[in-house]
Amino acid sequence: MFSYYLKLAARSLGRTPAVSALMVLAIGLGIGVCMTMLSVYALMSGDPIPHKSDRLYAVQLDSWDPNQPAFEPDEPPRQLTWRDSMALAERTPPGVPFAAMAGVGLTFEVRDARDVRPEIVSGRATTADFFSLFDVPFLYGAGWDRLADADAAHVVVLSRELNDKLFGGEDSTGRSVEAGGQVLRVVGVIDDWSPTPRFYDLNSGVFDQTEDAFMPLAVFDRHREDWGINGSINCWEPPPAEGLFASECVFTQFWVELPDEAARRDYQAFLDAYVQEQKRLGRFQRPLNNRLSDVNDWLEINEVVADDNRVLLGLSFMFLGVCLLNMVGLLLAKFLGRAGDVGVRRALGASRAEVFKQHLTEVGLLGAAGGVAGLALAWGGLAGIRALYEDYERVAHLNLELVLVALGLAVVAGLAAGIYPAWRICRIAPAVYLKTQ
Amino acid sequence: MLKMTDVGKVYRADMVQTHALRDFSLTVEEGEFVAVTGPSGSGKTTFLNVAGLLEAFDSGTYELDGQDVSRLGDDARSRIRNEKIGFIFQGFNLIPDLDVFDNVEVPLRYRGWDRARRERAIRESLELVGLGSRMKHLPSQLSGGQQQRVAIARALAGSPRFLLADEPTGNLDSVMARQVLELLEQINALGTTIVMVTHDPELARRAHRNVHMLDGQVTDFTEFDSALRMREERIAAMGA
Numbered sequence: 291m292f293s294y295y296l297k298l299a300a301r302s303l304g305r306t307p308a309v310s311a312l313m314v315l316a317i318g319l320g321i322g323v324c325m326t327m328l329s330v331y332a333l334m335s336g337d338p339i340p341h342k343s344d345r346l347y348a349v350q351l352d353s354w355d356p357n358q359p360a361f362e363p364d365e366p367p368r369q370l371t372w373r374d375s376m377a378l379a380e381r382t383p384p385g386v387p388f389a390a391m392a393g394v395g396l397t398f399e400v401r402d403a404r405d406v407r408p409e410i411v412s413g414r415a416t417t418a419d420f421f422s423l424f425d426v427p428f429l430y431g432a433g434w435d436r437l438a439d440a441d442a443a444h445v446v447v448l449s450r451e452l453n454d455k456l457f458g459g460e461d462s463t464g465r466s467v468e469a470g471g472q473v474l475r476v477v478g479v480i481d482d483w484s485p486t487p488r489f490y491d492l493n494s495g496v497f498d499q500t501e502d503a504f505m506p507l508a509v510f511d512r513h514r515e516d517w518g519i520n521g522s523i524n525c526w527e528p529p530p531a532e533g534l535f536a537s538e539c540v541f542t543q544f545w546v547e548l549p550d551e552a553a554r555r556d557y558q559a560f561l562d563a564y565v566q567e568q569k570r571l572g573r574f575q576r577p578l579n580n581r582l583s584d585v586n587d588w589l590e591i592n593e594v595v596a597d598d599n600r601v602l603l604g605l606s607f608m609f610l611g612v613c614l615l616n617m618v619g620l621l622l623a624k625f626l627g628r629a630g631d632v633g634v635r636r637a638l639g640a641s642r643a644e645v646f647k648q649h650l651t652e653v654g655l656l657g658a659a660g661g662v663a664g665l666a667l668a669w670g671g672l673a674g675i676r677a678l679y680e681d682y683e684r685v686a687h688l689n690l691e692l693v694l695v696a697l698g699l700a701v702v703a704g705l706a707a708g709i710y711p712a713w714r715i716c717r718i719a720p721a722v723y724l725k726t727q
Numbered sequence: 728m729l730k731m732t733d734v735g736k737v738y739r740a741d742m743v744q745t746h747a748l749r750d751f752s753l754t755v756e757e758g759e760f761v762a763v764t765g766p767s768g769s770g771k772t773t774f775l776n777v778a779g780l781l782e783a784f785d786s787g788t789y790e791l792d793g794q795d796v797s798r799l800g801d802d803a804r805s806r807i808r809n810e811k812i813g814f815i816f817q818g819f820n821l822i823p824d825l826d827v828f829d830n831v832e833v834p835l836r837y838r839g840w841d842r843a844r845r846e847r848a849i850r851e852s853l854e855l856v857g858l859g860s861r862m863k864h865l866p867s868q869l870s871g872g873q874q875q876r877v878a879i880a881r882a883l884a885g886s887p888r889f890l891l892a893d894e895p896t897g898n899l900d901s902v903m904a905r906q907v908l909e910l911l912e913q914i915n916a917l918g919t920t921i922v923m924v925t926h927d928p929e930l931a932r933r934a935h936r937n938v939h940m941l942d943g944q945v946t947d948f949t950e951f952d953s954a955l956r957m958r959e960e961r962i963a964a965m966g967a
Contacts, residue, residue: 294836305824634820637781638834638881639809641802721776724816724893 291644295651302652303659306624313620314659317704320613321664325696326671327599327606329688334497335595338485339424342547343585346423347554349378349544350583351565355526356575366579367524368592369493369540374568378544379417379507383560387547389423390507391416393491393521396470398503400456409455411502412520413469414491415510421447421478423547424490429453431463431478434506442508446474452502453479470517474505489585491543492592493522497682538573548582558582614707617656621711625649632715633723642716649712650705657704661697668696728889728920729755729778734787736773736943747773748784748943755922757888760915762931763924765940771924772893774940778922779812779891780804792888809837813882813919817894819874821866821881827853828862831881838885852880856910872903879910883919890914892923896930908933 303310337343351374352359352366360367370378375390382388394415399408420426421433430453434445446467453462453476462476480500487496510517514535521541529537548554561580568574583591625632632645640648668688675682688696736748747770755761765771776782777789780796788797792811796804814820821830828849835845853859856876866874875895882890892911896904908930915921923934931937939947 291836301824630820631822634822635833635837636805637779637808637814637820639805639837641805641837643802644805644837719782721772721781724781724814724818724820 291647292651295648296655298648299652299655302628303655309620309624310656313617313624313656314663316613316617316620317657317660317700317707318663318667320610320703321661321696321700322667322671324606324610324699325664325668325688325692326675327603328695329668329672329692330675330682331595331599331603332692333486333687334599335589336486337586338487338489338589339585342425345547345549346585347546347548347557347582348585348588349546349561350581351561351574352576352579353538353540353568353574354576359576360524360526364579365591366581367540369522369524370542370544371538371540372535372542375542375544376507376511377564378561381560381564382546383556386553386557387419387423389417389420389490389545390542391420391491391544392507392510392519392542393494393501394505394510395518395520396503398452398456399468400465409452409502411452413503413505414501415505415507417507419547420504423545424485426483427481429479429481430461431476433504434477439506439508442506442512444472444474444509445477445506447478447480447504448476449480449500449502450482469503469505470513472509472513474509480504487589487594489589490545491521492588492594493541493543494520496592496594546582554582610703614703617704617707618710621653621708622714625711625715626718629715629718630723632718633720636718636720637724645716646712649715650708653704653708653712654701656708657701658697660704661700664700665693665696728757728759728792729753729922730790731778732788734777734784734789736770736777736782736784746943748777751787751944753938753945755920757920758915758918759936760912760921760934761923761936761938762934763922763938763940764926764928764931766926769940770943771926771940773943775891775893775922775924779814780808805837809834810885811888813885813887813890815875815878815882815890815892815895817897819866819871819878819898821874821877823866826863826865827858827869827877830866830877831884834881834885848884848886849880852884853877855883855914856880870903871899872906875899875903875907876910879907879914883914888920890919890921892921894925895923896925896927904930 339346349370350366350368351370353371353374354360354367359365372392375392379388379390392415394413395410396413397408397410418434418436418439426433429450433447434443438445446469448456448462453459456462456467457465462479465476466473467476484500488498488500519534519541523534523539523541525537525539527538529539546557548557558580561582562578565574565578565580635645665688672687731751731753734748734751735746738745738747751770751774763771763774773782777784780799788795790796791807796807799807822833825833831849831852832845835848840848850859853862856879858873858876858880861869861873866877869877895911896907899907911921911923912933923930925931937949938945939949
């Protein structure tokens, strides 16, 4: 009977095109607004590395001002000082994968290739485990090893995009590039990789693309006076005469992979021991407050999804509710307008349940049509958001999952709006309408 | 075929009660063609609605085809309407956006027949009413008489044992009315029991029996020769 109901539904919609279009528009508007907000929210609040997000931990050490916390009520800073990152990199127990890192800004050129323009790129100075820690996929070659870190080997890993620009997409491993006045040998090219949000460094451009070049932190350390830091630098006291790298200013990030609770406890003890040692040297004057936060906790702490987004999402669902209420009214008018036909069907043997199912199929079809209209509106809405807010360029997109959610939501919303009108029409007394037809 | 005993039906609206049927009793034998007559407001339509299981009643008993249908639920009543009763209305009551074929198909869809069986039944019933060539026409493209014949085809397609007709020629001119009446006689001759509500005495005279109603009660029976003949034939057939 379902195909019969579908056929009747299509006929019914065609018989009253204006009312049908109004209903499709009502549900489409609601779905469009909802999906626009939901798309942004879903991508913002998604787990960027779901298969290991509970094993990756961001490290926080409370090296902040003894007189006030970095964040209320008693939160440590969300980055580490240069010397703490370097110390942790040196002392982290063997077998614990880690990545110390900082953002750098550089100009890249291809040596002996005059026709290729220099590119100003955002780079990341890090340690060898970065690539395995974050499951970075490689198109060509691979990352460097810990030996390269120790030797401050002048190597670099390029993003696919930068490799396309500098080397026309060819396998550039073994080739050299000049970066910030230094010659670096390409050891790997990363395939498409863009965790959203960019969880490993949320201090600037939460939804920005990953960097274009990665080089050893030790190389950056060697040329740090010539290369610039690209990221957020926070200080609670002015840097000393020795400079930023000897200061209490925070601008580096540190991540470790800890497979289980025992490993987490051990590493926490290691951090506490390190800070106790520093306390004895006169640093870390605040109470012991070192944190290990897994990826999802880290996103929560950094308020990647702002309360505004949640409020907007709630409002968009309320708007959908208003649209559905309008649809209920339109459906009631439409269904009761053809009570005569229903009376005939009832007289000819249709039970109330059959009449109910017939009308519910029609609202389901309306919902699906509204879903398609809503997707078109959401697509337009997201394009508008991308045009207005540069930060949202990478999150304001529809994906297949969201398209399916939109269609499913539209059908369910349509059915919800149709339950009462369908119930009303199936309860009519057929005899009344047979006489008056 | 149909046996109503002391059936009562009261319509209640605010403080007013209207007794549409009072102690209404009627028996219709299988194969009969009964006309129910009476002035407006005498309860003819209420009787038809109760007989067709379109309305519940308040008191008395009703047996249809040997089954007590007094206290059935909606599903069971719908099933009986679908399988045993055919309806013909004064206003034809065709669904305007369905073509002739689809209109006749409506009761068969709820019967659960497969496509081939439905098609066969639709073609046969439309051929019987002489509209086999108009299957793709919409009701608006047919004359009043043709629309009523489509309604008759729809009522017949599921081979019901019992046909209820409410002023079937009320909206037709005399020529069309005669054609429709002849068709009903032909259907009755094939064995279908017909109960027809009318206030046209000429029309009622074509039935085997005339039941006259007033104030929700049967006041008079008139049995015509044709009925006597039919009854004799049946008795003879049973004897053989």
